Amino acid sequence: MLRLAAVLVIAALLWMCWWVIGHSAYQRNLVSWMEQRRSAGWVAEFSDISTRGFPNRFDSTISDLRLTEPDTGITWSAPFVQFLSLAYRPHQVIAVLPDDHVISTPLETLQVNHDSARASIFFRPSTSLALESARLVLKGPRIRSSRGWTVSSTEWRFAIEAVPVRESTYRVGMELLELSLSDLLRRIPSSSKMFPDQIGVVRADAELGLDAPMGRRFFEGTRLGINRLNLADLSVRWGDFTFSAKGDLTVSEDGVPDGEITLRAAKWRTVLDLAEAAALFEPAFRDVLETTLELMHGHEDVLELPLVFSGGQVSLGVVPLGKAPRLQAW
Template sequence: MRILVIAILVAAIGWAAYWFIGSSAQERSVNRWLEQQQNAGWVANSSNVNVRGFPNRFDTIISDLEIADPNSGWAWSAPEMQFLMLSYKPNHIIAQWPQAQTVSTPNQNITVDSAEISASVVFRANTALALERFTASLDDVKLISNQDWNSHIQSAILAMRRTDASEFSYDIAFDALGFTPPSDIKAGFDKSGILPETFQTVSVSTTAHYDAQWDRLSVEGNLPTLTKLDITDGRAVWGGLELQGTGSLAIDAQGYPTGKLTVRAKNWKDMIKLAQENGAIDAGLARKLETGLGLIAMLAGNQNTLDVPLSFANRMTSIGPIPIGPAPQIRRPRLNN
């Protein structure tokens, strides 16, 4: 019994020492990162960094956090940011944003008000901290600008996980309900007023292939480049308009796609009308599209719903055999820390 008591005491002392060493390392790591950003010319301030949760948790609380890039004029501030993890599983982190935070741009300040914004991240147990899986959830998020506009999203979930489809590939799913865009954007897009204020749903399920893995090193430098996108299902519903798509796209070094998507469009004539009103296509092309696609829809037996191949080649976008304009360019953002 005496040996058992001694063993328990030694284990308890050892675990306490591990926690205090680990918590101190966490505090130093956060403060060192803030200092690195300051040395790189950024504003990176916090009034306090505190790690609590003894004995089984490392919960890092960063108070009065302010991050700003003077060169771009972008900034973010929050009264508190939390990073939560189990002390015996430090490669799984839960991040919790505060209910109120502020994003500033060169032109405006945007208040972000939410019921919840959180994320769960699991890294592989290696020095590079390669991403294994990631899930972020948003609940009742409101954006309020000092430029007299606001936006709202009822709920959204973004999930990403490493897959064995190729060396650097990830399954990505996004599902959003009740997205209300800013009224001026909606008015500019929908000049005829045929759409309601709110998107019913937007969802995407895809496998994304990159030229490198997502890890600590990639986020600190240049982000991995997207090389291929396999879309299992994509769907957007806005009022009476509905789009669904599947297909595969290869992305070249300049970010232009090559490949095909099979697209189903409900109330497609209204989509052509909106595209013409916004200047995406001219009146002549709109008439040609309506005539040609109308024939396809009639042969299929449903004049309101259209199933067509959307193809991308030579930096051009085509619906069936009809070119409709330049292909979109997917640009890789860069992080310069």
């Protein structure tokens, strides 16, 4: 009996030591990450970082968080962010976001709120912190701009996961359901006759090949480059109008893409109607644009064209569009 009691006491002491070590590591890593952001020129402010949950959990809370990215000037502010994990599975993290937070840009301020948010981040159980997967689901997200417009959706889903058979390759997916644009469309004359207030579905599915894994160095601020993009699906369904894009690109070390993306649009003339009503081009240009698209590959109500990236340039069919954008990750 005494031996059993001794074993239990030793086990409890060892577990307590493990929790204290894990607690210190959580605290140290979060504080270190904030300091690294400041060293990189960010504004990284918080009022408190605390970790609780003894004996079986590590529940870390960052209070009054404010982050500003120096290149874009975009700021994210939140009253708190929480990271929750079991003490025996610290590499599997649940993230808790507040229902209300703020995104500020040099042009406007966005009030973001939602009915609920669920996020998870799974790492490989090693010191490299290689990302295995991450998921985010927002129920009822709404964005209100300081410029007076509002957009909302019933649900937004995002996921990324490592592809086991290809090193430094990640599958990325996104789905936005019932995106309401009523405030924006109300400013365009007769828009209600062309499109419903809601975009039914916006969906994306792609594979990204990166020049290094998303691991500790990435989370500490090292930028990653894209070397391959396989776009399986980028699609929009808005009333009778549907749009899709798919194709493959290879990307050079300096971010220049090469390859082809096939664009397909059904009921595409309704988009021209909306653009004309929004005064994006002169009415006299409408006929020229429509005729050009028909000649390029517009069969009745379906338009299908290749978006070609080659030699640092991009073209839509045979029409040159100019210099290709540089594709770089984060």
